[in-house]
Amino acid sequence: MGNIDYILEMDNIGKEFPGVKALDGVNFKVKRGEIHCLVGENGAGKSTLMKILSGVYPAGTFSGKIILNSSEQHFNNVSDSERAGIAIIYQELALIPELTIYENVFFGHELKKGQFIDWNETIVQAKEMLKRIRVNINPETKIKDVGVGVQQLVEIGKSLSKKVKILILDEPTAALSEVDCDNLFQILRDLKEQGVTCIMISHKLREVISIADTITVLRDGKTIISIDATERKVGEGEIIKHMVGREIEDIYPKRKDIKVGDVCFELKNWTAFDPSKGRKILHNIDFYVRQGEIVGIAGLMGAGRTEMALSIFGNTKHYDIQGALYVNGAKKFLNSPKKAIEEKIAYVTEDRKGNGLVLIQDIKFNTTLANLKRLLKGFFINQHEEVNLAKKFFKEVGIKAHSIEQSVGTLSGGNQQKVSLAKWLFSAPKLLILDEPTRGIDVGAKFEIYTVMNELVKRGVSIIMISSELPEILGMSDRIFVMADGTITGILDAKDATEEKIMEMATA
Amino acid sequence: MNKSSKFFRRNIRDYGMFIALAVIFILFTSLTGGTFISPNNISNLINQTGYIAVLAAGMTLVIIIRHIDLSVGFLSGFLGAVVAILMTNYNIPAIPAIIIILAFGGVIGLIFGFLVAKVGIPSFVVTLAGMISFHGLLLFATQAGGTINITDHFFNEIGNGFIPSFGRIAGLTTSTLMIGLIGILLFIYFQIKERNIKKQYNFEVSPIAFFFAKLVFVSAMITALILVLAVNSGISWTLVIVVAVIFVFSTVLNKTALGRHIYGIGGNPEAAELSGISVVKVTIYVFVIMEVLTALAGILFASRMQSASPTGGTGFELLAIAGAFIGGCSASGGVGTVTGSLIGALVMASLTNGMDLMGLGSSVQYMIQGLILVLAVVFDIMTRKSRLNS
Structure with missing residues (x-):
């Protein structure tokens, strides 16, 4: 055993928060130059472990030892760990949108000549860095003008410029399209060649299997297993079993006796022009949903799926819209979310923290916010009724929290998503639009959300599900619309659909 | 005991303001040899707090939805001058004049709200422009003779008068004693009712010892206040107006859909918009409310001074904003209560009053006022952090 070259050993790590044992004797060993994936359900302790490694939780606030290159480390803050060559890239990227790529890359450790910044050298080095991450973009482009995939790579470039030895990526692919993911993985393999060690947290097991040299599973703050994936092929089912401690036979629960009714929602020749971008973002879309079915919308990042949802749901981005929208056969103009809600349409946003939930308020507040009318008695909110209904939906979607008075910001991603769901179920929708409903949440919570979806369609609700995860699209939809470049490039029946067919249409 | 100490630590923010206020009272009482809590001075203090408290109530709503209003000081001064002119130069009776001024405030609020919400100019800029313009207008209005004296008796009663006493019991005004007694009983009744409802839903309630301590403490405070007031002329009209304003806007924030929408927009405007709430409309409503309350503050101040002067309203906006922040409003929006801001306003007014004495x-x-403001916000941030960690 002694001859294995570990760059990092985290030994018997324990961390307690008031009332919770987040980590309990975790052992985590990373070999030099490998890609090591860390998986586990939300709340398993992955992020906490990485925060300890990167110095967010300083030495002394946890128990156990961090051994880097066979010498014990005591990080008091993030810059200590950076100096030791550890860099962490969070799910929420830390780039400044209004600054250029080269300014961002050297932000905080600017290249100086004397007292002043050496901009020429900065640009030259930024160009080299971009080559290293295979990005063919002018470094003088502003961050806000490049896609999230490139932003992710720039963030990696930024840590490379700090001479990183261990790169930690927290859910790097959560917001990426398949193409961007492949790109990212290629870069990670390049880095591996160059001797950089990578630790990646991910919920997407297929990716984990495709890229990992070692897979470590955490559950309830304990290391369950470390699997060497170079020796044999590891199965998704095997990992899931370790993650949840039980076997989930089918990630996508099957629906029985599907009763699909008449067309209840339709778009005809739907075209939208975005004045802020100065171009058309949706072209002549014909689209319909029948009562009681789940329609999946697949496509790459930037295909116009979220834009389509926003243009239907009250057009808050003020696109210029041509074409017609029908609800139950009647033409409607939905120029505010309020009107869309009145037509019994609900939209669970892609970005639950950004525009989905009021994080500083509690579960009850968020649950009832979109349909307070339901609770009004004269001028006043019937608070008795509010509590009862909030509790009902709390149970229905299976939120795990100590009470409906817990603030939403303190919940895990999966539970936040369930609150979003509860909020829109409270508005009693006939058409529910779900935008990336399971992004960044764990297998158990995913399964519960799918179950709720099935229950809803059984009751006659129609669902539009936008998703970048092909297995999810295939597993849940009755029909699949594929989008690319603001148009619908294909319509598939679920039973004829395959990942290959969808990808072909999405890249058309 | 461990449980209650934990509870106390988690809710220290809510009690902190009261503790600060108590410290200020004790400090000034000893520094002024008792003058500070003399019946005369307390009565004065309440009337001085009045117009700031009214402004702070409106400012609470504005700050919750992530805006600010710098114009309220000079606007209240200007509207005070206009009401004085209406009554003295145009012989309009007090009540119509007051109604005109409140409506005037509402129209200004409509314009501000429109500029902020619909046109998209930051409220800081809009109200800064308002502050400068209203300063000019105030000087213009009072240009002719400097100070405009108000002789209308009814109008001057608002800021200086007291409710009818209905005689005295043991030297104390009857009406004040009765109201105090009813107030305490209502307070205890509603507190117990609310606690029972919370228990019924299995929500967290304060430990029983805490609950009793709170009941006894608040009742004692009301009793002390009532006794002090009853020695003199009793409850002033200003106090009646302030209590009404605080009650109305507390109710709006806590019990109506508009209140929820305000908190929702403050917490996350985009999420609120996508929940079917019109951010534009609510923002306009809030500015209308703010400016109507500013008109009311202007009336209270002019009435108290029995005149309007070129310096009327100077610095009120800062006291109101400081009061709201001391009272627990968060600069990042979404958080704040009207009662908190009332206490904050009282802290600021007590400081002025005590130091004047x-x-x-x-x-x-x-x-010292600046220092207190910073300390209050530092305390706020520290307690919020420790609450998040626990």
Whole structure:
């Protein structure tokens, strides 16, 4: 055993928060130059472990030892760990949108000549860095003008410029399209060649299997297993079993006796022009949903799926819209979310923290916010009724929290998503639009959300599900619309659909 | 005991303001040899707090939805001058004049709200422009003779008068004693009712010892206040108006859909918009409310001074904003209560009043007020952090 070259050993790590044992004797060993994936359900302790490694939780606030290159480390803050060559890239990227790529890359450790910044050298080095991450973009482009995939790579470039030895990526692919993911993985393999060690947290097991040299599973703050994936092929089912401690036979629960009714929602020749971008973002879309079915919308990042949802749901981005929208056969103009809600349409946003939930308020507040009318008695909110209904939906979607008075910001991603769901179920929708409903949440919570979806369609609700995860699209939809470049490039029946067919249409 | 100490630590923010207020009271009482809590001075203090408290109530709503209003000081001064002119130069009776002024405030609020919400100009800029313009308008309005004296008796009663006493019991005004008694009973009744409802839903309630301590403490405070007031002329009209304003806007925030929408927009405007709430409309409503309350503050101040002067309203906006922040409003929006801001306003007014009694110059006063504001916000941030960690 002694001859294995570990760059990092985290030994018997324990961390307690008031009332919770987040980590309990975790052992985590990373070999030099490998890609090591860390998986586990939300709340398993992955992020906490990485925060300890990167110095967010300083030495002394946890128990156990961090051994880097066979010498014990005591990080008091993030810059200590950076100096030791550890860099962490969070799910929420830390780039400044209004600054250029080269300014961002050297932000905080600017290249100086004397007292002043050496901009020429900065640009030259930024160009080299971009080559290293295979990005063919002018470094003088502003961050806000490049896609999230490139932003992710720039963030990696930024840590490379700090001479990183261990790169930690927290859910790097959560917001990426398949193409961007492949790109990212290629870069990670390049880095591996160059001797950089990578630790990646991910919920997407297929990716984990495709890229990992070692897979470590955490559950309830304990290391369950470390699997060497170079020796044999590891199965998704095997990992899931370790993650949840039980076997989930089918990630996508099957629906029985599907009763699909008449067309209840339709778009005809739907075209939208975005004045802020100065171009058309949706072209002549014909689209319909029948009562009681789940329609999946697949496509790459930037295909116009979220834009389509926003243009239907009250057009808050003020696109210029041509074409017609029908609800139950009647033409409607939905120029505010309020009107869309009145037509019994609900939209669970892609970005639950950004525009989905009021994080500083509690579960009850968020649950009832979109349909307070339901609770009004004269001028006043019937608070008795509010509590009862909030509790009902709390149970229905299976939120795990100590009470409906817990603030939403303190919940895990999966539970936040369930609150979003509860909020829109409270508005009693006939058409529910779900935008990336399971992004960044764990297998158990995913399964519960799918179950709720099935229950809803059984009751006659129609669902539009936008998703970048092909297995999810295939597993849940009755029909699949594929989008690319603001148009619908294909319509598939679920039973004829395959990942290959969808990808072909999405890249058309 | 461990449980209650934990509870106390988690809710220290809510009690902190009261503790600060108590410290200020004790400090000034000893520094002024008792003058500070003399019946005369308490009565004065309440009337001084009045117009700031009214402004702070409106400012609470504005700050919750992530805006600010710098114009309320000079606007209240200007509207005070206009009401004085209406009554003295145009012989309009007090009540119509007051109604005109409140409506005037509402129209200004409509314009501000429109500029902020619909046109998209930051409220800081809109109200800064308002502050400068209203300063000009105030000077213009009072240009002719400097100070405009108000002789209308009814109008001057608002800021200086007291509710009818209905005789005295043991030297104390009857009406004040009765109202105090009813107030305490209502307070205890509603507290117990609310606690029972919370228990029924299995929500967290304060430990029973805490609950009793709170009941006894607040009842004692009301009793003390009522006794002090009853020695003199009793409850002033200003106090009645302030209590009404606080009650109405507390109710709006806590019990109506508009209140929820305000908190929702403050917490996350995009999420609110996508929940079917019109951010534009709510923002306009809030500015209308703010400016109507500013008109009311202007009326209270002019009435108290029995005149309108070129310096009327100077610095009120800062006291109101400081009061709201001391009272627990968060600069990042979404958080704040009207009662908190009332306490904050009382803290600021007590500081002014106490230091005036001590004969401190305004140079020292400003320095101390600034210091208190920073300390209050530091305390706020620290307690919020520790609450998040636990």
